[in-house]
Amino acid sequence: MKSSTQDKAEGAFHQIKGKVKEFAGKISDKPKLEIEGKAEKTAGKVQEKIGEVKKVLGK
Template sequence: MKSSIRDKAEGTFHEAKGKVKEIAGKITDNPKLEAKGKGEKLVGKVQEKIGQVKKVLGK
């Protein structure tokens, strides 16, 4: 699997996982879990963008 495709897939996975954690934190009134979820979503978005850049650069 190309590096760009892997980064995009992993980024999407981290975004989804972060969203689940964020919602779980809201439901259980756990601000730490909610913050972890928001952070993981952000990491996922960044990783996905890195994959898009790699695709443009041909890596």
């Protein structure tokens, strides 16, 4: 099982990566890339929250 710090760090990384993809999709007029970016950004937020919950629970 991943540590809470690792989950939070990976979540932040995926949020940044998702923002970049979303922006690249917007400026290059590629809706599929924009949607992938939004999905990855959301997944990163979820993973970061999981890390926060693990920290609270002491795991």
